[in-house]
């Protein structure tokens with residue numbers, strides 16, 4: 001199957017290539033810049049893929065607040081161009097979205113049918129991107145994930161890992177909850193999805209796809225430190241427990257945006273790894 005993966009050097013695409021061993025044409029922003037949406041159409045028309053996996057996104061939630069135009073080009077307009085291509089060429093589209101399409105008002109885990117109501121610019125552009133896919137494509141899967149981590153790049157786990165090694169003061173807020181998700185595990189699920197699609201199945205719809213354990217930021221930080229200690233990287237650690245309005249970066253985020261993932265786990269008969277096991281697998285690459 002002729003597969004294109006956008007976002008070549010991002011953590012999810014790297015996990016697809018290296019941890020899920022997905023054979024595909026990996027494309028970076030240097031080759032196709034989503035800031036020029038017409039370039040996306042040009043590229044796709046040239047190479048005619050049968051399946052597109054979009055791991056590209058404007059992911060800097062803080063910067064997006066003052067740069068909505070760029071976030072819109074990358075997260076909405078370019079996604080619209082991919083959707084149009086898929087529609088016209090009967091191609092499949094796997095698109096990745098986020099828990100930040102929700103406002104966090106719901107006290108139980110969000111299901112795929114819950115209404116979206118993003119609180120920040122990034123979340124708004126990701127929601128509009130989803131709408132582009134749903135309105136233009138027939139053969140699509142939107143995978144909403146959350147708190148993605150790996151040993152690639154600048155994600156939350158890597159920030160904590162490097163700060164702990166440097167001996168910086170570590171803070172963890174205890175009033176924000178989510179499902180931390182290993183990019184390796186998400187990549188493996190995408191690879192299973194690709195297998196089904198290549199056997200002729202059409203898997204259509206929105207799927208919540210995150211790690212199984214709900215965690216506060218504080219608990220996530222603690223788990224990272226605990227694994228680092230067990231692996232002999234540090235001898236002790238100290239985390240300052242805090243609340244989010246004391247460590248604010250100016251972006252409004254949902255307090256509780258946890259996922260009900262029953263739809264995807266039933267589809268694939270998935271057995272979940274624990275959060276600790278997933279963190280261990282990532283940190284093993286850093287030891």
Ligand SMILES: NC(=O)c1ccc[n+]([C@@H]2O[C@H](COP(=O)([O-])OP(=O)(O)OC[C@H]3O[C@@H](n4cnc5c(N)ncnc54)[C@H](OP(=O)(O)O)[C@@H]3O)[C@@H](O)[C@H]2O)c1
Nearest residue numbers: 007008009010011012028029033034056057059098145148
């Ligand atoms: N990180 C999270 O916590 C999180 C949570 C929920 C959902 N998500 C979603 O999961 C997906 C994967 O995220 P990630 O964490 O792997 O992101 P990431 O590591 O930040 O990678 C995003 C990639 O997007 C590509 N990109 C950025 N600007 C571009 C442009 N102008 N043109 C074309 N490509 C561009 C870049 O690819 P190149 O470097 O190859 O140029 C970049 O590496 C995204 O859809 C994101 O919204 C992430």
